[in-house]
Every structure is written in structure tokens, then in C-alpha cells.
């Protein structure tokens with residue numbers, strides 16, 4: 153299993169806004185989820201792992217590789233699935249996109265068969281040659297996952313992978329992730345998916361406020377949200393705190 157290590161890793165904008173407070177932890181579990189409110193810093197944390205975002209302080213390592221010093225080696229190891237499949241799919245069809253992602257690792261004569269196998273695994277064979285613009289959002293999201301998994305990354309990072317999926321495809325995604333050999337780090341608002349992970353980080357305002365096994369962390373997060381919405385809690389609807397006198 154891989155090791156993702158955050159060593160006082162922090163992210164600040166050029167204007168001094170803190171997106172992620174210094175974070176020190178080591179992730180070695182097979183399935184790790186990051187949950188939290190909109191804007192709490194989940195995507196920022198995930199992007200550090202693939203060197204899409206470099207820490208403005210501290211370090212991030214994947215299997216000993218420093219994301220700052222070796223971004224290319226990091227990216228060949230870490231597959232990143234974006235929330236928006238349009239950010240991932242660049243070819244006219246899924247078949248071409250999967251074949252493109254295989255161009256560095258698979259000889260040309262073997263690419264077609266490999267691409268067909270990957271698409272079949274996700275139930276995408278019937279859609280493989282259709283224009284990606286004619287696919288539904290959920291079909292594109294599954295396609296983007298297939299494109300990234302085709303090259304067999306060591307670590308798979310997924311930013312809200314089930315946002316666009318219907319129940320059947322959500323279950324397909326869950327089963328696919330459960331069966332993978334790779335280490336998986338994902339952010340999600342799907343608390344059932346989070347609860348099925350071995351370890352869950354709960355983020356709030358750019359800081360980890362809980363770090364626990366799936367069900368315990370999800371229960372903590374539910375309580376936290378309920379407390380914040382209860383009458384009189386700071387920031388809750390109807391709360392007068394912070395408002396004009």
C-alpha cells in the first residue's frame with residue numbers, strides 16, 4: 153500500500169487567505185475519505201497529493217516522492233479524477249480518450265484491446281464510440297474514471313466522484329472502488345460512501361477537526377452539522393450572533 157504524508161503542509165493565497173491550515177498526518181489505509189462543508193478545503197487537500205497544488209508551507213510526499221521536487225513522477229503515480237468530467241475528457245469519444253491515456257504505457261498494437269477491456273469493466277462498451285457531448289453527465293463521470301484507471305495508477309484520488317451518478321452507477325462506483333488494489337483518497341458529500349472507508353478526515357474551515365474510522369467520523373460530522381443548525385448556534389438560521397444589535 154502507498155503512503156501519503158503531509159508534513160506541516162499548508163496552503164495560503166497570495167493575499168494571505170488560509171485555504172488549508174498546517175496539516176501533519178500520514179495516510180496508509182486503502183480507502184480514505186475527506187468530508188466537510190462546501191468550501192471547507194477538501195479539493196485543496198486532494199490537489200496537494202497530485203501536485204496540482206503545491207503547499208505554500210511544509211511538504212507533501214507520496215511514497216517518499218516530494219510533490220514539489222518531483223511533480224512529473226508524482227503524476228505518473230497518482231491518478232486524479234476531477235469532479236467535472238469535462239476537465240478530463242479531451243477526445244471525441246471515450247474509446248479514443250482511453251486509448252490516448254494508454255499511449256505511454258501500452259504498445260500501439262495492444263491499445264485497442266486494452267481500451268475495450270477497460271470500457272467493458274465500467275459497462276461503457278455501448279457508449280464507447282458515441283460523441284462525449286451526447287453522453288449524460290453521469291456517463292461522462294464514469295468515463296473519466298475509466299480513463300484514469302486505464303493506466304493503473306498506484307494511488308487514485310477522486311474529487312466528489314459520485315456527484316452526478318444515479319443510484320445504480322453510485323453502487324457500481326462503490327463496488328469498483330472496493331475492488332481496486334490501489335490506495336484510494338476521495339472527497340465526497342455521499343456519507344454512505346464515506347462511512348464505507350477505513351479512515352475519514354472531517355474538514356472545517358481548512359482544518360481537520362476529526363480523523364477516525366468511517367462510521368465514527370460520519371457520525372461526528374452529522375452531529376457537528378446538527379449542532380451548527382440548532383437554534384442559537386453561531387451562524388445558524390435565526391442566530392443573532394455576529395449580526396447587528
Ligand SMILES: Nc1ncnc2c1ncn2[C@@H]1O[C@H](COP(=O)(O)OP(=O)(O)OP(=O)(O)O)[C@@H](O)[C@H]1O
Nearest residue numbers: 165169171188189190191192193194195196197339
Ligand atoms: N485560488 C484561490 N484563491 C482564493 N480562494 C480560493 C482559491 N482556491 C480555492 N479558494 C477557496 O478556498 C476554499 C476551499 O475550497 P475547496 O475547493 O478546497 O473547497 P471544497 O471543500 O472542495 O468545497 P466543495 O464541497 O464546494 O467542492 C473555498 O472557500 C474557495 O472559494
